[in-house]
Amino acid sequence: MASMTNHDTDSQDAEAQEELLQDSDCCGNGCTHCILDNKPRPSKRVLLAGKRNVILSYTKFRLLRRESLDGQVLLLHFGHAAEAETETEDTVLDIPPGHHVMMRVGSLLRPYSPYWSDFQAKEFRILVKLQRGGPMSRHLAVVRPNDLLEFRGPIGQYVHDPTEAKCIYILAQGVAIAPTLPLVRQVLENEEDMSRLWHLVCARDLQHVYFREELLEFAQFWNYRSCLYLPHQQCESAACQEAGHCDQECPNLRRSLRYRETAKVCRLDASGLATHANPSIPGQRVLIVAGDANFQRTMAQSATHSLAVEPAHIYLL
Ligand SMILES: Cc1cc2nc3c(=O)[nH]c(=O)nc-3n(C[C@H](O)[C@H](O)[C@H](O)COP(=O)(O)OP(=O)(O)OC[C@H]3O[C@@H](n4cnc5c(N)ncnc54)[C@H](O)[C@@H]3O)c2cc1C
Structure with missing residues (x-):
């Protein structure tokens, strides 16, 4: 697991806005919407709320629940692990529909697509199919509630305009x-x-x-x-x-x-x-x-x- 630096809220905020993407930020999986072309940035919803999207730069999330559906498929439910009281009050979690997040374990990066997320509670859930011999699958097969994992996002381009049927x-x-x-x-x-x-x-x-x-x-x-x-x-x-x-x-x-x-x-x-x-x-x-x-x-x-x-x-x- 990669160690996290101890930024305070302000410097994290600045970093989230300014963070430069490097080639090593790409997971190499050939995602249609690669993080290098889709830099995570604040959405209109977050700007309107006047808060910071906690996931814009790599952030720790705690595994709250792990359910195995058939041995090969896991439901994982994560909640933001705030490091300071102010972080709890000033932040939200925004993962718009059709966007994915990047999971980081050491230098290993893999994208996952949440099927549910909560803006205020800062929680999200993913469905994971374990791939035989896959490095991230090996790691996820043994994660347990309370374990901390790092995520960053949201990555994607899909926008839905509800005013046009x-x-x-x-x-x-x-x-x-x-x-x-x-x-x-x-x-x-x-x-x-x-x-x-x-x-x-x-x-x-x-x-x-x-x-x-x-x-x-x-x-x-x-x-x-x-x-x-x-x-x-x-x-x-x-x-x-x-x-x-x-x-x-x-x-x-x-x-x-x-x-x-x-x-x-x-x-x-x-x-x-x-x-x-x-x-x-x-x-x-x-x-x-x-x-x-x-x-x-x-x-x-x-x-x-x-x-x-x-x-x-x-x-x-
Ligand atoms: C945009 C995007 C979103 C994704 N969202 C999810 C998600 O929500 N849930 C999820 O379980 N996975 C998702 N994936 C796949 C995920 O990122 C990993 O590839 C997967 O968990 C396996 O990682 P690994 O390191 O264990 O194995 P890898 O090293 O990635 O792969 C091991 C072997 O399994 C094969 N493989 C990998 N993924 C698949 C697949 N989906 N179907 C068939 N063979 C495969 C590889 O070709 C390789 O041979 C997503 C991928 C992309 C590009």
Whole structure:
């Protein structure tokens, strides 16, 4: 763990505004929005609050809760570890939807995308999939409540304008569903936002769909639709075992789905995307894709034709 220097609040504030980025600040993971081109800076919301965003420069956060979902996937909940009383009063935590943060352990840097954050309480949560043999995964596999970790951000470019009603397609792959939740909440929690959302969630099978309860809550809103794409969904029936996956009409699959849940036993592809085009609904088409580089590239290419999204309105998280 890297040691922290003991700045007082004022000098930290100045440093946060002035901090120069160096090549070594890049994690080398090939992020679409690299920290070198997206310097963390105060948002309008923070400036309006007249406070400082604690995460603009590397700051310690305490692990408050750790939950293992299936051994390979962890929910980690962090809270800002204030070093002085004034730091508690004068600061907030601002991680806008669609932005990620950089975790630093010694010289090791890795980006993570919060699925929830609290502006006043200065807490955030991430969903982490441990990668076999990965250096950060080795570290995170053994973190325990009360451990301190360093983060910096927010990094990203996505900005949503709620005054213009849009058709927003949000495509998520596996654990990358996490950063799409704040994007959905941002629209649904604003009653004046008339944008419509299509949340297309790709996972191996139902067991690997994270945040199902949240998706069901979203489904109560008039302007939200979701569809699960589950190419490896397989029940115990002889027919589905023989086929290697459930049939689209499989009664066991139907029974596993909850009210307002829709699932397809296939990969999401260009023709699948086209079924959500709804050309009669007016509004600018916007595409947001969260997943690995290959998923992002394939979906962005397909959506330009299938959903008539202009390249300028495609955001890769
Ligand atoms: C912008 C951005 C946001 C991210 N947000 C999250 C997040 O919220 N949660 C999360 O768990 N991870 C996220 N990641 C990935 C994360 O930064 C790390 O790469 C991951 O935790 C593994 O780190 P590591 O050091 O253990 O292994 P690494 O050294 O990074 O990788 C080890 C091996 O696993 C492979 N690998 C790494 N990531 C993936 C992946 N996602 N899918 C398939 N193979 C992979 C690598 O190619 C390599 O072979 C994000 C990545 C980016 C670019």
